[in-house]
Amino acid sequence: MKPALQLRQSQQLLLTPQLQQAIRLLQLSTLEVNQESERMLEENPLLERLDDETGAIPQRAGNAEASTADNGEPTPAASESRNDENEWPEPAFSSAAYAPDDEDEGYGEVAAERPGLREHLLWQLNMSQLEARDKHLVALLVDALDENAYLSQPLAEIFDMLPPELGVTPEDLETALVQLQHLDAPGIGARDLRECLALQLHALPEDVPGRELALAIATHHLDLMAAHDFSKLKRLLHCDDDALRCAQILITRMQPRPGQAFEQRAADYVVPDVLVARTGGIWRARLNPEAMPRLRVNQVYANILQQRGESSAQALSTQLQEARWFIKNLQQRFDTILRVAQAIVERQRQFFEHGDIGMRPLVLREIAEQLELHESTISRVTTQKFMHTPRGIYEFKYFFGSGLATEAGGACSSTAIRALIRQLVDEEDARHPHSDSRMAEILAQQGIIVARRTVAKYRESMQIPPVNLRKSL
Structure with a gap:
């Protein structure tokens, strides 16, 4: 078979550079469009x-x-690495943000950036009357805190990491932990939620109504409080509804994440x-x-x-x-x-x-x-x-x-149904909250046909707790 040349005509859709640019600009956000404009201004x-x-x-x-x-x-x-294993690392104490040389500049620095959790605790530690050795131990525990200000690492592991030449005992670390927990806002340095709530409750005056009962719940029965098992709580603690309600309000006012106040979050505009x-x-x-x-x-x-x-x-x-x-x-x-x-x-x-x-x-x-x-x-x-x-x-x-069918033959959007579920939850009796089945029945009475599992899905998407966790005294 001899080689030959053949000419064929066909149609093909080609994206010109201009069309490609138009499609790209259309999908960019406002910020990205402005960045693209700045780039074009520099290049053209x-x-x-x-x-x-x-x-x-x-x-x-x-x-x-x-x-x-x-x-x-x-x-x-x-931080900084040590020159000798037997020497303590110097904690990075800094009070510049609190005692600036120039008054005007100081206000600008504080407004621009708040000190983080570590910087704030180290500053307080520097201002305390503790001995130098105790300050080093407390600073060591400060570095071990997580973003919620919890000491999630066991003290035994921290002790095993220390060189024996320093002569630190487990009792020294226990003492340093107590000193850390008394530095600033109560709850910092706790090892779990129970200890965090207990530290905050202990810091309250003894004459605060419900303090002792709240301490007993936070220390021994926090799981029952989380499950809203009020009947069993009253039976174990020998208290009535009013006393339990007072203790519950006191616990809910505590801060489960003490480190949250020091989080540096950039605002999204x-x-x-x-x-x-x-x-x-x-x-x-x-x-x-x-x-x-x-x-x-x-x-x-x-x-x-x-x-x-x-x-x-x-x-x-x-x-x-x-x-x-x-x-x-x-x-x-x-x-x-x-x-x-x-x-x-x-x-x-x-x-x-x-x-x-x-x-x-x-x-x-x-x-x-x-x-x-x-x-x-x-x-x-x-x-x-x-x-x-x-x-x-x-x-x-x-x-x-999307939408769901109504009895009138129309459709109701999922956003509207979520709003109705939120309204039902906000207006319900806290002692007798609506179940998912009951909310489905109420919506059906309004002409909106929705299954119980659909109500549950929408409720969970809005992070609304189930009926047993919404029940109150």
């Missing part, structure tokens, strides 16, 4: 930021907010992409200018390129086209976000009027068919995009959910 000299003093951003036709640059393009708006407000009795969505990069093509470079021609400045011509593509794709991104947001607002009007109970079932396909877009596009738009409403800030995906 034809792209520049629109100065704030240029004035207000003109509106485009319709609800979408956009600006137009000078070139006519749409522009979106906006969300810049909403869309603002929702009611105007003239109609709920409308509009783009948030603060979430939109203010960019435009550098007109000076663009004019030079037009005069010289693309052949003499091919690299700059390519960057000019990339800048225009980026601005156009940004505008398309925000236009699509606004269209999807307005469609959601129109379908979830009852939510904005009445809250979660008014949420209706909604799937991506409904919005996609209304806007004549693909479901994958709606999925990208609703991921990591946020909507600021009078009821709070919600991710777009919050407004989507």
